[in-house]
Amino acid sequence: MPGPEYPRSSENMVLIWGAADTGKSAFVQRACYDVFPPELDPFDGEGDRKLAVVDGESRALWIFCVSNMAATGMVESFIRRSDMFVLAYSVGSDDSFFQMNRAYYLIRELRGLWADEHVPIIIIGNKCDLPSKRRALPGGRRRGYGSSSHEDVRVVSYEEGACLAEQLGCPFFETSAKENINAGGPAERDEKKVV
Numbered sequence: 001m002p003g004p005e006y007p008r009s010s011e012n013m014v015l016i017w018g019a020a021d022t023g024k025s026a027f028v029q030r031a032c033y034d035v036f037p038p039e040l041d042p043f044d045g046e047g048d049r050k051l052a053v054v055d056g057e058s059r060a061l062w063i064f065c066v067s068n069m070a071a072t073g074m075v076e077s078f079i080r081r082s083d084m085f086v087l088a089y090s091v092g093s094d095d096s097f098f099q100m101n102r103a104y105y106l107i108r109e110l111r112g113l114w115a116d117e118h119v120p121i122i123i124i125g126n127k128c129d130l131p132s133k134r135r136a137l138p139g140g141r142r143r144g145y146g147s148s149s150h151e152d153v154r155v156v157s158y159e160e161g162a163c164l165a166e167q168l169g170c171p172f173f174e175t176s177a178k179e180n181i182n183a184g185g186p187a188e189r190d191e192k193k194v195v
């Protein structure tokens with residue numbers, strides 16, 4: 001398998017990071033080509049390009065996806081190089097939602113964000129087209145970390161996503177690569193925060 005491609009010097013690098021099956025590849029395909037293939041090859045190690053108009057200025061984005069299953073060294077290398085981050089979860093997976101915290105704090109740690117450096121991080125809850133039908137658990141409990149695989153129904157509400165994003169100080173969007181909801185805009189809006 002070829003090694004990862006790298007962005008050109010004129011491009012802003014956007015790292016999309018999330019659990020497996022959150023729809024990262026589908027989101028990029030929708031954002032860059034306005035298509036929704038039913039099945040996609042794993043996207044790790046590949047980048048894609050999108051032109052975005054930011055404050056009236058055309059900018060080139062190089063968009064790169066990694067899942068949290070990727071090799072630690074590769075993830076850290078791309079975290080250090082990226083200009084902005086999109087942390088993705090699926091509204092159909094509690095597990096992917098809980099894993100975002102780890103991604104968020106790793107970015108902050110590696111980029112020294114406890115100091116003054118500002119790096120834009122946005123959060124997207126993909127698959128918002130899934131129907132809302134929360135499964136009842138015995139005793140009314142909520143599932144916890146590691147307890148959920150991906151579902152065909154929504155298990156993370158909009159409010160839960162918005163609340164976490166607010167706590168972390170990140171812009172938040174629910175998206176659907178499938179139904180083309182907010183799937184072309186977040187990177188452009190995020191870019192606005194950079195400049």
Ligand SMILES: Nc1nc2c(ncn2[C@@H]2O[C@H](COP(=O)(O)OP(=O)(O)OP(=O)(O)O)[C@@H](O)[C@H]2O)c(=O)[nH]1
Pocket residue numbers: 018019020021022023024025026027037038039040041042043044065066067126127128129130175176177178179
């Ligand atoms: N309902 C729905 N399904 C989606 C959406 N986006 C992606 N999917 C489906 O979710 C599955 C995973 O999509 P991928 O784009 O391969 O997910 P990924 O996060 O890149 O997965 P990895 O390569 O394993 O990291 C596929 O079956 C997609 O068709 C969406 O917006 N809505």
